[in-house]
Amino acid sequence: MAARPDNTHQARLLRLLRDEGARSRAELGEVVQLSRSKLALELDRLVTLGLVESAGLAVSRGGRRSGIMRVASRVRFVGIDIGATSIDVAVTNGELEVLGHLSTPADVRDGPAIILDQALELLGKLRAKGVATEINGAGIGLPGPVSFREGMPIAPPIMPGWDRFPVLEAMSQELRCPVLVDNDVNVMALGESHAGLARSVDNFLLVKIGTGIGCGIVVNGEIYRGVSGSAGDIGHIRVDDRGPTCSCGNTGCLEALFGGTALARDAVVAARSGRSPFLAERLSETGALTAQDVAAAATAGDAVAGQMIREGGRHIGKVLASLVSFFNPGLVIIAGEVADLGHILLAQIRSVVYQRSLPLATGNLPIVLSELGGTAGVIGATRLISDHVFSGTHA
Amino acid sequence: MAARPDNTHQARLLRLLRDEGARSRAELGEVVQLSRSKLALELDRLVTLGLVESAGLAVSRGGRRSGIMRVASRVRFVGIDIGATSIDVAVTNGELEVLGHLSTPADVRDGPAIILDQALELLGKLRAKGVATEINGAGIGLPGPVSFREGMPIAPPIMPGWDRFPVLEAMSQELRCPVLVDNDVNVMALGESHAGLARSVDNFLLVKIGTGIGCGIVVNGEIYRGVSGSAGDIGHIRVDDRGPTCSCGNTGCLEALFGGTALARDAVVAARSGRSPFLAERLSETGALTAQDVAAAATAGDAVAGQMIREGGRHIGKVLASLVSFFNPGLVIIAGEVADLGHILLAQIRSVVYQRSLPLATGNLPIVLSELGGTAGVIGATRLISDHVFSGTHA
DNA sequence: TCACTTCTGCCTTTCAGTGGACAAAGTCCG
DNA sequence: CGGACTTTGTCCACTGAAAGGCAGAAGTGA
Structure with a gap:
């Protein structure tokens, strides 16, 4: 058909x-x-x-x-959101209402064969529940730079083995339906634009602070991808001349100071040094620390954790202040696991941005946390493919 | 008609x-x-x-x-480029070829009545030469934030007395033709996009270093203005926590470190301190120093002037590196009076950007000096209005 | 039950656009 | 120099799509 x-x-x-x-x-x-x-x-x-x-x-x-x-009530779209440490798959009807949503931890470094198989397996489970028979299209988000036209990752730093793997081709053959592949941050931005706080905003930014840090850019209601598809790659902007060395080789990158990985690293240091009893206890319990632990510590009133978050917020705020002056968005959304750090982080970001950007740009600029959370990605993915299928833009 | x-x-x-x-x-x-x-x-x-x-x-x-x-050979467009210290007026035919171009020094702080009168006077001289009888449209560039829809400046820092002055209305009544008003940087970017190096580039940035510092953003061949029209206002991005105080009240703004005004200020200091014999001599000759004097000094081999330019290039490069990572443009154009500083500046900017941005974004990114120089503004202004008139977008 | 409203399907009219025929204006070759 | 062929512009009959009128269906309220 x-x-x-x-x-x-x-x-x-x-x-x-x-x-x-x-x-x-x-x-x-x-x-x-x-x-x-x-x-x-x-x-x-x-x-x-x-x-x-x-x-x-x-x-x-x-x-x-x-x-x-x-x-038509039989129309079904599939959204697949592959993160650094998880896979989300959702099935929606033609109005993009989620009919079923499954998630599983996974390590993207296992490579495309294994990861895409896991995604298909999740989809199989959803189909077994009867939420979908025929599929009209599938959107896929990947945690790294993607060539949108070719439908494949390009030199992704945290996805070894995925470089130039033809995700679009493989999945459209497997699913026998139209497929589009994009950066996960872009896909989340689309999700927020469709179902989140950005519904009525034409130009906005979504900053995702996960394992890495990225930024989705929406111009006139559409994703802006740049000339080589790497627009929004703000994780490696330098914010501190004397900062730690980043995986990219430079020093002082935003990501090296406040990505999920960096936060976990700093948390372990704080635990071991004995400055944070809360984190030390967590570390001895689980043997590792994540951004969630820092969030829990801060909520419990741990001073060191609070300080870490405020410090990170300051770095994000610095970069965001520049981008706000440059881009003059109507809204900024903070998303990603680290967004669980919540209002301590948000307050710090707001304070830096409002102080450092010009009034004309910040005058009516809300900076908010994502409402959709984990579903933004999958919803955005279905939105991506439904736009395509509904537009009649033939393959 | x-x-x-x-x-x-x-x-x-x-x-x-x-x-x-x-x-x-x-x-x-x-x-x-x-x-x-x-x-x-x-x-x-x-x-x-x-x-x-x-x-x-x-x-x-x-x-x-x-x-x-x-x-039609009788079609005429008028481009008016009002800078902080000069007025340029040009008349073009329907193919946007410049038939006449006049320029005069002027101080924009004299206010809209005087300045716009001077512009009309220049246009009168051109008409007296017979280059134009009827005018099909006029584009106007102003050195500050402009509400494009309303056709008026909004809270412009260096244009006291212009705030919310209805430039579009006044000029279209005077000229009896369609008029559009925009930020001068946007207008220059349009000029480069029409007749300069950006002709075949859909997404690019134009950084203008004049009295202040601004950035024109072109997305899909069209000017991006942001939600409140202040997009590209990068002059007040903070680059140095311990920098000099800026006119905006903050410290360490890019503009306060390397705008035309800042450069002149530093040049005077260098001259008075005796560190630069070349600049000292110039100062005693003319009683004041400008960016041009610094350029001349650097060309003559003056070490202090060269150092000033390299320092400035480093600051511009820092900001630009962030913007390149974020925006992933296909081209960056450096323009403005200070662009006369030429290849010393360019080399420094390139070195910082190429070092600090990711290879995927800089892989095929030319950073060049404007070829059009002073005519970019007026050509862009005619392009702006001709797009409007030719599109049939009725007023 | 009747007057009135809203909505949909059908039908005719209208009109813009297409593509072919034809004439005008050239080129090329013997 | 003349005839065959090519390109271009105009004219016109044909076609397909859209608009709008009309009537009937389906509702409301007195």
Whole structure:
């Protein structure tokens, strides 16, 4: 079934039904400026394609009841969010409502064969539950630089073995449906733009602080990827001339000062030195420390942990202040595991940004934590592929 | 004469004729995918509107000779580039070739009434020479934040008295033609995108180092202005925690370290302290020093001046390295008076950026000096308004 | 039950665009 | 120099799509 719309009107109708939910024919006619005959024609075609279906009658507005149209209830999109240490897979309907969501810990360094197999396995479990039969498209987010056009990772630092592996090709053959592959940060930004706080904002930034640090850039409602697809790669901006050495070879990179890895490293140091009893206890219990432990310590009132977070917030704030002056966004979202550090971090970032950027740029600039959390990635992935499938941009 | 095209085809034809020059009807037919009859129809309409005219016959391609079409020779656009210390006015034909260009020193702090009058006076002189009778549109660049939609400056730091002055309204009434107003840096970026090194680059940055420091951002061939129009305002990014106090109140701003004003200030200090005999002599000759004097000193082999430029280049490079990582542009252009400092500056900037940004972003990233120099602004201004007039985006 | 409203499907009218035919204007070759 | 072939521009009949009128279906309220 080559269920692809073939014109702009159909694309508009599909996106409207996806984002605003079911709508009566009469309402659709008022929103999109089309004659009744044209509207009926295009809707008929979409019904024939199997992308739209009628769903009973609307309540009367004083006369004959109008027929309700919606995205076909059998439409299914798959979102796959591969992180450095986890895999998330979700299945949504045509309105991008999550019907099923599974997650599993995984080490991306195991390579594409193993990791993609695990993702397919999760999808298999969801299918076994009956949430999906046929799949209309799948979006995939990967934790590193991706060539969007080619659908493959390019020299990813934390994903050895993935370099130039044809993820798009492999997965579209496996799933027999359209597939798009993008950077996980971009995918999260799309998720926030679709279902999160950025819904009404055209230009915004999403800063993800996970194992590494990246930034999704949305311009005019669309992901900006730069000329070689590496836009938003802010983890290696230098913030401290005398900082620690980073995996990239330079010193003082943002990521080396406050990524998940850096935070864990500093936490271990603090525990061993005896400056933080809380972290020392955790370390002896579990044998390792993560960003979550630091968050827990700070919440429990541990001074050293609090100081670590404030310090990190200052570094993020410094970089963000520059980017805000440069990009003048309407919103900044902080996301990623480390975002669990919560309001201590947020307060520090806000204070630095508001102090260092010009009033014209910060005057009406909310800086917020992601509301979607772990689902932003998978939702964004389905949004990515649904935009593609609904646009009729043929492969 | 409401000479506005009314559809996309006409806009495409006009832009093609503007950017690629006169073309035979046959060639136009091959480039835009239109049937011969439709093409003839649209061209006829454009001729009726007075925007296009025929210009003789092309050489034969083996059969009947084709008729050449071009943008009407009577079409005139005006570009006005108001800088902190100068006014440039140029008149171009419909292909944006400069027919006349006048420049005068001026102090923007004299306020809108005086400055805009001076600009109109320059335009009057050009008209007196006969380069223009009727004017189809005018673009204006101003040295500060501009609300593009409203066509007026918003809280400009170096333009007291201009705040919310309705430049667009005033000038369009005066000139009786469509007018657009934008930040001078954006306008320069458009100029480089039209006639400079950025012609084939979709995403690039133009860093202007003049009295202040600003950055024009081009995304997908169009100026990105941000949500409140202040995007690219990089002059007040902090680069040195212990730097001098800036006019904005913060310390260590890029602009306070290496703007034209800062450079002149440092030059005077160097001259008075006796460390630079060259600058001392210049100072005693003219009673003041500018960026040009520093450039001259460096060229003459003055060690202190060279050091000042290298130091400045390092600061610019630091900021630029961050922006390159973030934005992943295909080109960076250095422009402004201070760009006269030339290759010493450029070499320093390149060295810092290439060292500090990731290979994926810098792999194919030229960093160059502006070729257009002083004309980038006026050309960009005419490009701005011609895009508007040719698009049929009615006022 | 009746007057009125809203909504949809059908049908006719209208119109812009296409593509072919034809004439005009050249080239090329014997 | 003339005829065959090529390219270009215009004219026109045809086509397909969109708009809008009309009528019937389906509702409300008195």
